[in-house]
Amino acid sequence: MPQDAHAKNSWPLFRSLASYALPGDLMAGLTLAAIAIPEQMATARLGGFAPQIGFFAFMAGSLGFALLGGNRFLSCGADSTITPIFAGGLAALAAGSPEYQGLAVALALMVGAMMLAGGAFRLGGIANLLSMPVMVGFLAGISVHIIVSQLPGVLGLDAPGGPTLDRIGVLATELGRTNPITFCIGFGVLAVVFISEKISAKIPGALIGLVGATLATTGLGLESKGVNVVGTVPGTLPRPTLPMLAPEQWVHLVPLAFVITVVVMVQTAATTRSFPSDPDKPADVDRDFLGAGAGSVLSGLFGAFPVNASPPRTGIVAETGGQSQLAGLAAAVIVLLLLAFGTGLLRHVPDAALGGILLFVALRIIRTKQIVTIYRQSFSEFLLIVATAALIIVLPIQQGAFLGIVLSLLHGIWSTTRARLVEFERVPGTTIWWPAHPHITGERVAGVAVIGLQAPLSFLNAPGFRSDVTKVLGTTAPQLLVLEASGMVEIDFTAAQILLDVFKVCNAQGVTVALARLESVRAQDAFERFRLFDVLPKEHVFHSVDEAVHKLAK
Numbered sequence: 423m424p425q426d427a428h429a430k431n432s433w434p435l436f437r438s439l440a441s442y443a444l445p446g447d448l449m450a451g452l453t454l455a456a457i458a459i460p461e462q463m464a465t466a467r468l469g470g471f472a473p474q475i476g477f478f479a480f481m482a483g484s485l486g487f488a489l490l491g492g493n494r495f496l497s498c499g500a501d502s503t504i505t506p507i508f509a510g511g512l513a514a515l516a517a518g519s520p521e522y523q524g525l526a527v528a529l530a531l532m533v534g535a536m537m538l539a540g541g542a543f544r545l546g547g548i549a550n551l552l553s554m555p556v557m558v559g560f561l562a563g564i565s566v567h568i569i570v571s572q573l574p575g576v577l578g579l580d581a582p583g584g585p586t587l588d589r590i591g592v593l594a595t596e597l598g599r600t601n602p603i604t605f606c607i608g609f610g611v612l613a614v615v616f617i618s619e620k621i622s623a624k625i626p627g628a629l630i631g632l633v634g635a636t637l638a639t640t641g642l643g644l645e646s647k648g649v650n651v652v653g654t655v656p657g658t659l660p661r662p663t664l665p666m667l668a669p670e671q672w673v674h675l676v677p678l679a680f681v682i683t684v685v686v687m688v689q690t691a692a693t694t695r696s697f698p699s700d701p702d703k704p705a706d707v708d709r710d711f712l713g714a715g716a717g718s719v720l721s722g723l724f725g726a727f728p729v730n731a732s733p734p735r736t737g738i739v740a741e742t743g744g745q746s747q748l749a750g751l752a753a754a755v756i757v758l759l760l761l762a763f764g765t766g767l768l769r770h771v772p773d774a775a776l777g778g779i780l781l782f783v784a785l786r787i788i789r790t791k792q793i794v795t796i797y798r799q800s801f802s803e804f805l806l807i808v809a810t811a812a813l814i815i816v817l818p819i820q821q822g823a824f825l826g827i828v829l830s831l832l833h834g835i836w837s838t839t840r841a842r843l844v845e846f847e848r849v850p851g852t853t854i855w856w857p858a859h860p861h862i863t864g865e866r867v868a869g870v871a872v873i874g875l876q877a878p879l880s881f882l883n884a885p886g887f888r889s890d891v892t893k894v895l896g897t898t899a900p901q902l903l904v905l906e907a908s909g910m911v912e913i914d915f916t917a918a919q920i921l922l923d924v925f926k927v928c929n930a931q932g933v934t935v936a937l938a939r940l941e942s943v944r945a946q947d948a949f950e951r952f953r954l955f956d957v958l959p960k961e962h963v964f965h966s967v968d969e970a971v972h973k974l975a976k
Contacts, residue, residue, distance in 0.1 A: 450744030451752025454497060456626035457738055458753055459760065461783075463652070463768070464628075464776040465500040468571060469509040470522065473652055473768060475726050476500045477757050478660045483717035483729035484754040486534075488747035490541075491713020492706045494699040495740040496690075497750055498717045501730035502783045503689060504682050506567040508728060511678040511820035515671075523725070524665035528672060530722030530729075531665075532679035533686065537715025540687060546707035549691035551684055555796055556830035559807035560685075561787045563814020563822060568784035572777040576608030577601065578648055586815050601648050604774040607635050611778030619782075623734070624742055628779045635775035636767075650773045655765040659758070660724035681823045686730045690714045693731040697740050734786075806833060841877030843890035846906055846967065853968040855906065870975050871898050872938075872967055874906035881916035888920050895931065903928055904936045904970045911942040918952035925957040936962045936970040 458480055466476025476499075483498030491498070508529055516522045540548060552560065570589050574581040578601025582592035611631035618627025639649055694705045710731070717729045739749045760767075797804040810829055814822040846855040847864025855872055858864055871894050875887055895903070913921070928935045935958055940946055949955055964970040 446743035446745050447748035448752055450739050450742040450749035451756065453624060453626065453742045454735060454739055454744075454749060455753040455756040456629045458497070458499065458735060459757060460628040460632045460776070460779055461735075462500045462757075463771070464779045464783075465502050465505050467773070467776050468502060468568065468780055469500075469505040469526075469727060470513070471526070471727065473655050474658060474761060474765070477761055478724040479721045479726040479729050480757055481660065481754040482720035482724045482726060483714075484747075484750040486715075486717030486720045486729075487710075487713035488751050489713070490709075490716040491747065492699065492709035493694045493697065493713070493736075494746050495697045495736050495744055495749075496693055496710060496713070496747075497732050497735035497739055497753075498714055498729050499732060499735070500727070501689070501732055502568060502780065503561070503564055503787065504685050504728060504730050506564055506571070507685065507819050507823050508678060508682055510567075510818055511681075514818060514820070515674060521667070521671075524667055525671065525675065526727040527663060527722045527725055528665040528667055529675050529679055529682070530718045530727050532672075532675055533682050533728040534715045534718030534720075534722060536679060536683040537686060537711050537718060539715075540683070541708045541711030541713075541715060544708045546687075546691065546711065548684065549687045549707060551827060552688045552830045553803075553806075553833055554792070555800075555803040555806040556810050556826055556833065557688065558789050558792050558796070559810025560814060560823070560826050561789060562793070562807065563811040563826075564819075565784040565788045566811070566815050567819055568780055572608075572780045572784070575650070575773045576604060576777040576781065578604035578774070585818075603644055603647055604649055604772070607638070607644075607649065607772050608774035608778040608781070611635055611775045612781050615779060615782045619786075623738060628782075631778065632771060632775050635778075636771050639772050640770045644772070645770070652768055652771045652773065652776070655768045657761060657763070657765040659761060660726075662723050663725040664723075677824065678820055681820060681827065682728055684827055685823070686714055686718075686728065687711060689733070690731040693733045693736050696733060697736050803833075835882060838877060838880065839882045839886070841875060841883050841886075843873050843875055843887060843894070845894070846872035846874060846904075848968070853966070855967040867971055867975060869901040870904065870971055871895075871900035871902070872904045872906055872971075874909060876909035878912035879910050879917040879921070880912065880914045884917040884920040887917075888924055891924050892927075895928070895933065900933060902934045902936065902971070902975050904938055904967055906938050906967055907945065908939040908941050910940070910945050912944050913948035913952070915952065918948060918954060921954055922952075922957055925954070929957070934962070934974055936964060936974050938964045938967040938970045 462476035462480045463473040466473050480499035487496060487498040512522055512525050512529065516525055567586060570586055573593055579593070579596050579599060582589045614631035614634065615627035618625040618630065639645060639651060645651055690710050691707045694707060694710045698705050714729065714731055721727060721729050793807060796807060806829065810826045813825045813829070817825065844857045847858045847866055848855050850863065850865050856864065873891065873894055877883060879887060925935055937958060940949070940963060962974070964973065
């Protein structure tokens with residue numbers, strides 16, 4: 423393929439230019455900007471940054487993803503899922519210090535580098551580190567943090583400090599001092615956004631609420647009645663910057679950067695799979711990691727913080743006619759023009775209005791339907807939701823997020839260790855061998871035991887596998903033992919040694935061993951690498967259980 427043609431097929435920006443998709447992208451960009459402007463301001467304030475820093479993050483995320491990302495619709499920018507996490511982590515390192523901004527910049531560069539490495543080395547599987555119950559609990563905990571952080575501004579109260587539970591207690595005792603005007607502004611904006619969302623996701627309810635609240639504040643002179651406003655927003659444009667930090671400060675950021683990277687990977691993968699560029703092709707998650715990574719690197723260079731994929735904004739681009747990343751670039755240009763010429767319009771935006779927008783975001787990310795479904799269908803995994811949410815709420819948020827990842831991994835390990843040996847029976851009148859079930863009548867062959875493990879065989883479950891095989895040998899005393907291996911997709915070193923021991927024990931007891939349906943290429947390779955065929959002859963490997971029984975049963 424010629425180089426120019428390859429470039430057009432490889433990069434979404436070239437594809438969009440080649441297809442002349444500008445009109446649809448321009449309309450999608452206008453809608454995206456109307457939604458993103460108030461959201462990016464609010465998210466920046468959530469992290470303790472000036473509003474223009476949120477705009478820098480949005481422009482960087484849009485440009486970075488357009489350059490390296492693959493998804494045609496994905497919107498990347500400041501995100502309320504990760505902002506409370508890194509804000510909590512940075513506050514622990516530099517609360518109230520001028521270094522706070524520099525640490526945020528360094529964190530963005532580190533997260534971007536990790537994302538780029540994840541995409542380059544095709545580590546898309548990392549996105550599966552958080553199971554669905556853990557992710558649902560994670561978002562519920564984040565939602566509580568957002569609500570607790572924004573309620574003081576909406577109620578017109580001083581923001582309490584300390585752990586989340588303590589802050590909730592203080593707010594409960596201070597409710598009687600609520601400023602009714604800020605209360606009406608905050609919850610009025612929340613109502614506008616909620617109603618707009620119910621009517622159509624294309625309606626920029628946040629922008630409508632923000633404009634209405636600003637006009638009411640200026641027209642009625644509400645600043646003199648205790649309504650705090652954003653104030654002067656510098657009309658500065660992003661400029662290249664690098665943090666001047668000591669080496670040990672970079673080291674201290676590594677755990678936080680890892681946690682943020684995992685969350686960004688999970689959300690980016692979920693977004694690109696939910697809004698695929700081509701429904702007939704699998705989503706290129708690794709390619710989109712590159713785009714999100716480039717966005718965070720640029721965000722750091724612009725003096726902002728880590729960015730993330732946004733499912734709601736991505737959905738807006740897809741629903742409003744966007745055809746390519748030109749939609750995101752168009753929205754970024756609009757934000758750039760606002761920064762250059764229109765920051766005066768933002769001066770009288772009430773803080774309570776931004777708080778109302780974030781309250782809506784917090785309520786939206788609580789996946790109530792999934793929580794109810796999991797509760798009804800798997801109570802043990804519902805407890806996993808509760809435990810994850812509790813970790814996020816009770817502990818410092820960055821520690822809770824890290825432990826949430828650990829909890830997800832432990833859940834996966836526990837699920838693997840639960841895998842037990844199953845016995846197979848022949849379906850009457852067929853050559854099919856199926857796991858035995860109390861409600862299904864099956865046939866057995868005298869002197870033959872057919873067993874299988876419906877999971878990867880690893881150090882986690884291999885000891886249990888050996889114990890179960892020993893029980894089968896002791897209770898049925900078979901002459902032929904057939905291992906149905908279709909579910910055994912992976913075999914590690916520890917498991918291979920245990921398999922060798924099992925085969926040797928069978929040989930010593932005069933039991934013939936056969937292997938059926940070893941379909942996994944990785945498992946086949948493991949049999950070769952670990953020299954399992956030195957004990958199990960290759961002529962005892964069959965394509966089906968029935969074939970093994972007919973060839974080897976006496």
